[in-house]
Amino acid sequence: MTTIPSLGYSIEIGDLHQGSLSKLLSEEFSTRKKVIICDENTHEHCVSYLTTSIDSLANAEIIVLPAGEENKILEICMQVWEALSEYKIQRNDVIVNVGGGMITDLGGFVASIYKRGIDYINIPTSLLSMVDASAGGKTGVDLGAYKNQLGLFSTPRLVVCDRIFLGTLPEEELLWGKAEMLKHGLIQSKEHWSTLKTKSASEITIDDISASVAIKNEIVKADFKEEHIRKGLNFGHTIGHALEGFFLDNDTKAHGHCVAWGMVAESLLAAKFGTLPMEEFNEIFAHIHSDYPPIKVERSNLPQLIELMRNDKKNNATGINFTTISAIGVSHIDQSYSEEQIHEVLQELFIAH
Amino acid sequence: MTTIPSLGYSIEIGDLHQGSLSKLLSEEFSTRKKVIICDENTHEHCVSYLTTSIDSLANAEIIVLPAGEENKILEICMQVWEALSEYKIQRNDVIVNVGGGMITDLGGFVASIYKRGIDYINIPTSLLSMVDASAGGKTGVDLGAYKNQLGLFSTPRLVVCDRIFLGTLPEEELLWGKAEMLKHGLIQSKEHWSTLKTKSASEITIDDISASVAIKNEIVKADFKEEHIRKGLNFGHTIGHALEGFFLDNDTKAHGHCVAWGMVAESLLAAKFGTLPMEEFNEIFAHIHSDYPPIKVERSNLPQLIELMRNDKKNNATGINFTTISAIGVSHIDQSYSEEQIHEVLQELFIAH
Numbered sequence: 001m002t003t004i005p006s007l008g009y010s011i012e013i014g015d016l017h018q019g020s021l022s023k024l025l026s027e028e029f030s031t032r033k034k035v036i037i038c039d040e041n042t043h044e045h046c047v048s049y050l051t052t053s054i055d056s057l058a059n060a061e062i063i064v065l066p067a068g069e070e071n072k073i074l075e076i077c078m079q080v081w082e083a084l085s086e087y088k089i090q091r092n093d094v095i096v097n098v099g100g101g102m103i104t105d106l107g108g109f110v111a112s113i114y115k116r117g118i119d120y121i122n123i124p125t126s127l128l129s130m131v132d133a134s135a136g137g138k139t140g141v142d143l144g145a146y147k148n149q150l151g152l153f154s155t156p157r158l159v160v161c162d163r164i165f166l167g168t169l170p171e172e173e174l175l176w177g178k179a180e181m182l183k184h185g186l187i188q189s190k191e192h193w194s195t196l197k198t199k200s201a202s203e204i205t206i207d208d209i210s211a212s213v214a215i216k217n218e219i220v221k222a223d224f225k226e227e228h229i230r231k232g233l234n235f236g237h238t239i240g241h242a243l244e245g246f247f248l249d250n251d252t253k254a255h256g257h258c259v260a261w262g263m264v265a266e267s268l269l270a271a272k273f274g275t276l277p278m279e280e281f282n283e284i285f286a287h288i289h290s291d292y293p294p295i296k297v298e299r300s301n302l303p304q305l306i307e308l309m310r311n312d313k314k315n316n317a318t319g320i321n322f323t324t325i326s327a328i329g330v331s332h333i334d335q336s337y338s339e340e341q342i343h344e345v346l347q348e349l350f351i352a353h
Numbered sequence: 354m355t356t357i358p359s360l361g362y363s364i365e366i367g368d369l370h371q372g373s374l375s376k377l378l379s380e381e382f383s384t385r386k387k388v389i390i391c392d393e394n395t396h397e398h399c400v401s402y403l404t405t406s407i408d409s410l411a412n413a414e415i416i417v418l419p420a421g422e423e424n425k426i427l428e429i430c431m432q433v434w435e436a437l438s439e440y441k442i443q444r445n446d447v448i449v450n451v452g453g454g455m456i457t458d459l460g461g462f463v464a465s466i467y468k469r470g471i472d473y474i475n476i477p478t479s480l481l482s483m484v485d486a487s488a489g490g491k492t493g494v495d496l497g498a499y500k501n502q503l504g505l506f507s508t509p510r511l512v513v514c515d516r517i518f519l520g521t522l523p524e525e526e527l528l529w530g531k532a533e534m535l536k537h538g539l540i541q542s543k544e545h546w547s548t549l550k551t552k553s554a555s556e557i558t559i560d561d562i563s564a565s566v567a568i569k570n571e572i573v574k575a576d577f578k579e580e581h582i583r584k585g586l587n588f589g590h591t592i593g594h595a596l597e598g599f600f601l602d603n604d605t606k607a608h609g610h611c612v613a614w615g616m617v618a619e620s621l622l623a624a625k626f627g628t629l630p631m632e633e634f635n636e637i638f639a640h641i642h643s644d645y646p647p648i649k650v651e652r653s654n655l656p657q658l659i660e661l662m663r664n665d666k667k668n669n670a671t672g673i674n675f676t677t678i679s680a681i682g683v684s685h686i687d688q689s690y691s692e693e694q695i696h697e698v699l700q701e702l703f704i705a706h
Contacts (some may be wrong), residue, residue: 078427078496085499113466116493116504140469143431146438151469152505 002210004135006217007155007224011134013210016162017053021121024158025056025094029119033093034060037080037107039067042099045168046125050098060096061087065103072102072141074150080110094119094157100126101133105151108139112154122156125165127177127201128256130209131184134159135217137224147241153224161213163206174201175291176256179236181208183263184215186284187232190329197287231333235323236263239346242308243295253295260292261349268345269337270324280328296352305346306339355563357488359570360508360577364487366563369515370406374474377511378409378447382472386446387413390433390460392420395452398521399478403451413449414440418456425455425494427503433463447472447510453479454486458504461492465507475509478518480530480554481609483562484537487512488570490577500594506577514566516559527554528644529609532589534561536616537568539637540585543682550640584686588676589616592699595661596648606648613645614702621698622690623677633681649705658699659692 001014012019025034034057038047043064051057063083065076089095097107097120104122111120124130140151166174178201185193192211199208216233223230240255240262247253267284270276297305309320320342324335354367365372378387387410391400396417404410416436418429442448450460450473457475464473477483493504519527531554538546545564552561569586576583593608593615600606620637623629650658662673673695677688 074427074431081496081503085496085502113503113505115502116491116506138469143434143438149438149468150434150466152466153469 002206004210004214004217006135006159007137007221009155009157009159011159011161011213011217013130013161013206013213015164016050016123016160019160021158021160022054022056024121025054029094030056033087033089034096035084035087035089035093036060036062036096036098037065037103037110038062038098039065039071039100039103041067042103042125042165046098046123046165049164050096050123057096061089065106067102069102072106074141074143077106077110077113077141080106081114084110084114089114089118091115091118094121096121096123097156098123098125099129100124101129104129104133105139105148106141108154108156109141109151112139112152117154119157122159123165124159124161126169127166127174127204127209128180129177130161130166131177131212131216132180134161134213136220161209163209171200171202172254174204176254177201178204179256179260179263179292181212182288183233183235183259184212186263186267186325186328187235187323187331188215188219188329190327193328197283201291229333231321232323232331234333235325235331236260236266238262238309238320238322239265239305239342242305243350245308246297246301246305247295257292258295260288261295264288265345265349266322266324268349269322269341270326272345273337273341274324274335275326276324277327283328295350297350299347299351302343302346302351306342309342355559357563357567357570359488359512360490360574362508362510362512364512364514364566364570366483366514366559366566368517369403369476369513372513374476374511374513375407375409377474378407382447383409386440386442387449388437388440388442388446389413389415389449389451390418390456390463391415391451392418392424392453392456394420395456395478395518399451399476399518402517403449403476410449418459420455422455425459427494427496430459430463430466430494433459434467437463437467442467442471444468444471447474449474449476450509451476451478452482453477454482457482457486458492458501459494461507461509462494462504465492465505470507472510475512476518477512477514479522480519480527480557480562481533482530483514483519484530484565484569485533487514487566489573514562516562524553524555525607527557529607530554531557532609532613532616532645534565535641536586536588536612537565539616539620539678539681540588540676540684541568541572541682543680546681550636554644582686584674585676585684587686588678588684589613589619591615591662591673591675592618592658592695595658596703598661599650599654599658600648610645611648613641614648617641618698618702619675619677621702622675622694623679625698626690626694627677627688628679629677630680637681648703650699650703652700652704655696655699655704658703659695662695 001018004011095111097104137153137155140148143149236259240259243258267281271281322335323333325331354371357364448464450457490506490508493501496502589612593612596611620634624634675688678684
């Protein structure tokens with residue numbers, strides 16, 4: 001069991017029976033009500049493992065939400081709040097969120113707002129949520145078409161990442177989580193990148209997960225409210241979010257898939273118009289190209305992609321904002337490129353020939 | 354202009370043109386969008402005073418909500434969030450809440466959740482919101498029948514209490530605000546109580562308001578999350594909330610009205626079953642009786658009142674929780690009385706003969 005101290009709580013990575021989960025629930029919350037929030041998938045694959053092997057969860061109330069990012073919305077939160085009120089959940093009771101990022105984002109938000117904030121524990125069950133949502137304190141939901149428009153920074157009491165839950169996931173899901181791990185390497189640690197690029201997604205170990213969480217955790221501890229260095233975590237996400245948004249309506253692509261190719265594109269920007277050596281770009285391209293299916297659009301779609309970047313919530317008045325890299329493992333925040341430069345890179349990478 | 358430093362922001366009491374409001378808006382937020390949130394009443398009586406006398410608010414977007422506590426609900430928040438999204442309000446823009454507690458509670462909540470929190474300024478326009486909501490950082494809305502079920506602790510950038518807005522209010526409204534001021538005296542300052550009891554509500558001065566805000570501010574600074582001494586502010590509120598809830602459906606009584614008589618009842622508990630000298634109870638009774646219309650119920654309603662107290666969110670497992678006083682100006686948190694004792698006091702004060 002690896003324990004990574006974060007902002008007032010710990011992230012435990014390993015067998016959940018060997019960490020502090022059971023002790024926390026049976027001591028501090030011994031007389032308190034427990035509520036598990038999960039989705040249809042984690043209800044089927046993960047929740048009974050918890051309720052049968054952890055005594056203090058045996059009688060937990062269970063709130064099952066429909067699966068899928070499209071349910072990370074305020075209307076679903078209202079249903080959860082009404083359920084919590086009906087169960088007479090009080091300020092010092094506890095919520096246990098069991099699921100991917102949709103559940104931990106929404107469940108953390110629900111808990112942080114209910115009666116001005118009650119305690120919650122996150123048990124991420126996807127690789128993406130383990131390496132991305134476990135540290136950082138971002139909670140929230142979508143408002144109509146606006147992603148994560150509502151939310152707040154808040155911290156759970158405990159996060160437990162147990163690899164056993166990854167066994168229930170298809171290889172593709174692991175790949176989307178691996179994209180964020182690759183990002184942690186590209187922005188901060190050449191060593192982490194080099195380790196990961198030799199492995200398929202299913203070969204990722206507990207130690208690799210711990211290394212990724214540790215990188216993200218150090219960044220968010222230094223800049224919880226994303227005022228400076230935390231922006232480094234947006235590498236690949238300016239173009240990645242634009243790709244994700246573009247395909248949302250008719251050919252939805254996973255966040256991790258879009259981020260992987262967003263990192264390639266932003267690396268090419270850095271190689272062509274910044275100081276990233278072209279051989280390092282080639283290394284990035286080669287690995288991502290070998291793992292992630294290509295993403296292609298029509299030439300006539302490029303202006304729409306750039307328009308999506310222009311509306312990104314990370315922008316300020318001066319233009320389209322990027323995190324860029326000058327070498328594998330060395331990142332720089334608040335960089336701008338011209339729309340012509342972005343257009344050139346998108347054309348080179350994403351046009352179907 | 355009196356300036357009271359609170360948790361990372363200031364509460365200014367006096368002519369709003371002599372404080373830092375104009376400077377803050379025209380310097381830090383010079384290039385940023387401003388949004389005023391108000392209700393129908395403050396839109397009519399207060400907002401044009403602000404937009405015509407403060408240049409940087411001249412072009413503010415104005416969101417007008419229906420007046421009344423019954424609109425402090427999530428559905429109204431959703432409409433505000435949608436409006437903010439349509440106005441393309443960004444993370445570093447600013448909201449100015451202009452109104453009573455309904456507007457500052459809801460507006461602070463809306464701002465704290467939008468894009469994980471944007472800055473807001475509160476301009477309370479009722480005596481109650483000046484002395485009660487200006488310090489403390491409680492924001493929130495109701496969920497169905499559950500009062501303040503959703504919310505969070507957060508702090509504004511600035512609070513400005515300008516007495517000019519009180520001129521637009523009926524005497525009765527001032528009386529409800531005065532009840533919270535009397536409470537500040539009863540729990541913390543005999544001097545404040547003694548000053549206030551010689552005055553009608555309309556004779557209350559800027560200095561009296563400042564004294565009340567200062568008392569509340571010291572308490573919430575010492576215990577922001579209401580874990581110990583902040584509970585002192587609940588004096589009068591256990592029975593007061595029960596009265597308020599009892600009359601909600603067919604003969605609504607103002608919060609301040611119920612709190613005034615709640616303080617009388619809780620003082621009588623303290624005099625009969627605690628250590629409050631009976632002559633001090635008589636002094637409290639005499640003043641409140643002279644200012645606040647009596648509240649009467651049927652004998653058969655007493656069990657329902659006690660049931661309402663039992664469901665209070667301030668309770669823990671051990672029973673009905675009170676803040677009590679042992680003398681005017683000296684309070685004690687986490688006190689319990691038996692249901693028989695409560696019944697006796699309610700019968701003595703609230704039964705119509």
